[in-house]
Amino acid sequence: MTNAIVEFSKELDKKLVPPLRQVLKGRNLVHVTAPAGFGVTSVDWGKITEMSAGYVSFGFSDGNTDRIDVSLTHSKIPVYWKDYEIDRRIYEGWRKGGVDIDAANAIAASYQAAKVEDSAIINGVSDDGTNYDIPGLYQGAGNDYSTSTSLATFGTATTALTGALNLMDDDGVPVDRMPFNWVVNSTAYHKIRKSRDTIGTRELPDVLDLLNGGQLISVGTTLTTTQGFVCPTPAVGEPYVDYYLTSDFQTDPKQPEFQKTGPIGGRVFSAGVIRIKQDVAICKTSALA
Amino acid sequence: MGNVKVKVRVSHLARGTVKGTEENTTVYKKDQEFICSEEEASALGTSVVVVEKITAPVTATATATKK
Numbered sequence: 001m002t003n004a005i006v007e008f009s010k011e012l013d014k015k016l017v018p019p020l021r022q023v024l025k026g027r028n029l030v031h032v033t034a035p036a037g038f039g040v041t042s043v044d045w046g047k048i049t050e051m052s053a054g055y056v057s058f059g060f061s062d063g064n065t066d067r068i069d070v071s072l073t074h075s076k077i078p079v080y081w082k083d084y085e086i087d088r089r090i091y092e093g094w095r096k097g098g099v100d101i102d103a104a105n106a107i108a109a110s111y112q113a114a115k116v117e118d119s120a121i122i123n124g125v126s127d128d129g130t131n132y133d134i135p136g137l138y139q140g141a142g143n144d145y146s147t148s149t150s151l152a153t154f155g156t157a158t159t160a161l162t163g164a165l166n167l168m169d170d171d172g173v174p175v176d177r178m179p180f181n182w183v184v185n186s187t188a189y190h191k192i193r194k195s196r197d198t199i200g201t202r203e204l205p206d207v208l209d210l211l212n213g214g215q216l217i218s219v220g221t222t223l224t225t226t227q228g229f230v231c232p233t234p235a236v237g238e239p240y241v242d243y244y245l246t247s248d249f250q251t252d253p254k255q256p257e258f259q260k261t262g263p264i265g266g267r268v269f270s271a272g273v274i275r276i277k278q279d280v281a282i283c284k285t286s287a288l289a
Numbered sequence: 290m291g292n293v294k295v296k297v298r299v300s301h302l303a304r305g306t307v308k309g310t311e312e313n314t315t316v317y318k319k320d321q322e323f324i325c326s327e328e329e330a331s332a333l334g335t336s337v338v339v340v341e342k343i344t345a346p347v348t349a350t351a352t353a354t355k356k
Contacts, residue, residue, distance in 0.1 A: 141299065145303045146305070148305060170301060
């Protein structure tokens with residue numbers, strides 16, 4: 001029976017992957033590493049704190065070693081999880097005749113775990129909601145454009161976006177040749193999409209043009225209505241930020257309390273940590289309205 | 290709510306109060322300090338750290354005593 005439950009769990013895993021790909025928002029914002037293994041509980045990584053100036057001369061000389069100042073950061077790797085139960089008759093039906101599994105409970109549980117992971121990547125990991133043990137993209141941003149921006153007014157979205165890009169440009173981030181995503185709350189997202197001037201010209205094409213091939217992205221209510229941030233797309237963002245994945249989403253079956261009739265329980269989990277290597281490549285837009 | 294003195298923790302902080310315009314926007318660099326309301330400091334979150342709470346000066350009030 002144990003083997004059957006493990007097989008059942010594998011079937012569930014197959015059913016979880018496609019819907020999760022649709023709902024996972026955080027992982028679409030950053031480069032994701034290959035799973036390193038669930039046994040990895042912490043990671044040491046280099047955070048670039050300061051770049052020394054380059055040199056110009058008509059030849060190379062000794063003694064002027066140019067280097068990047070890296071501070072070693074140690075992060076514990078959190079797990080994101082949710083338990084579920086599946087009716088015993090569904091399991092028995094699958095075991096007996098290969099009846100298609102109704103994985104609704106497991107999928108619902110995985111959505112909840114996915115939300116927690118999204119929040120960890122986008123906002124950060126916090127006990128009290130104020131102090132962040134592991135800052136995410138918003139809380140860990142190295143620049144902040146906090147000029148009050150009423151997105152319902154035509155032109156203000158582009159003003160805020162150029163303001164944010166300008167701050168990153170001042171820090172040496174090559175904003176003119178890199179695609180960026182602008183990540184906002186759902187309310188802000190729809191305000192920007194519907195913004196038009198008095199003759200009906202939409203503001204969205206201008207916003208997308210400024211993003212250099214990146215996108216305007218809604219993360220629902222993971223951020224509040226006033227919060228947003230601009231960050232490099234995953235295609236070019238790896239030197240600045242990545243998501244160190246140790247375990248991709250999977251299920252772990254639990255032995256039923258009653259051998260013949262007990263519901264089949266399980267746990268959906270993933271594990272990983274966001275690593276912001278150069279925080280100046282992320283800019284908050286923290287006063288949207 | 291009162292005012293607080295805050296220190297900038299991020300590389301650059303663009304702070305403005307006029308909606309939809311960059312006029313009156315000031316860009317502060319890391320470790321610069323400014324005074325703002327507690328409400329604004331709270332909204333700025335991890336971008337600033339509160340270094341001092343500004344207390345209003347006590348104003349003397351004249352009282353007449355009848356003898």
